Amino acid sequence: MDYRITSTYSRSKAVNYAIKHAKNPNPAYRYFPVVGDNGGDCTNFTSQCLFAGVAPMIFSGKNIWWYKNHGWSISWATAHSLYWYLKINAHDNLYGAKGREVSSSSLLEKGDIIFYRNQRGKITHSAMITSFKNGSPLISQHTPEVLNISYIKPWASKMYFMKISL
Incomplete structure (x- = not known):
């Protein structure tokens, strides 16, 4: 794993990683299966994409985000x-990846993230934007492992469109 310090998020590296590992999970990371109606590997995969886009891991401080030796922070995998x-990183201008919520999917780019809220009001899924079709984002994700599908999920009660930066 590369622990570089950078100030620019590489959308192309994040997207290339997502495309490479959307259907074939990276064996360097633990895979989180669904158990009952809990779990899944979506956010572990999204975090891997962010890290591939040179988002630095944060091991200490106010807001941690990391994966090391098959251990991980809650923010890495949930x-x-x-x-x-x-x-929080965006609001408080903390070191690390930042997310700014925008009101429309038309404001998103490749390498941004969509979060999904379920009918019970909990954010339970995340996916990386890896392409566009007719101006509409296509996502790649785990659980299930898919590449460049429509971002619309009928089960979602709300979607959060997140612009990513460092």
Whole structure:
């Protein structure tokens, strides 16, 4: 794993990683299966994409986000925690990946993230934008492992469109 310090998010590196590993999970990382109606690998995969886009891991401080030796922070692997990690970093201008929520999918670019809220009001899924078709984002994700599908999920009660930066 590369622990570079940078000030620019590489959308192309994040997207290339997502495309390479959307259907074939990277064996260097633990895969989180669905157990009952819990779990899944979506946010672990989204975090891997962010890291591939040179987002630095944060091991200490106010807002942590990391994966090392098959251990991980909650914000690395849980959708609502990654959502809040990105928002807090943007709001407080903390070191690391930042997420700024925008009101429309038309404001998104490749390498941005969409978070999904379920009918019970919990953010339970995340996906990386890897392409566009007729101006509409296509996502790649885990759980299930898919590449360049429509971002619309009928089960979602709300979608959060997140612009990513460092």
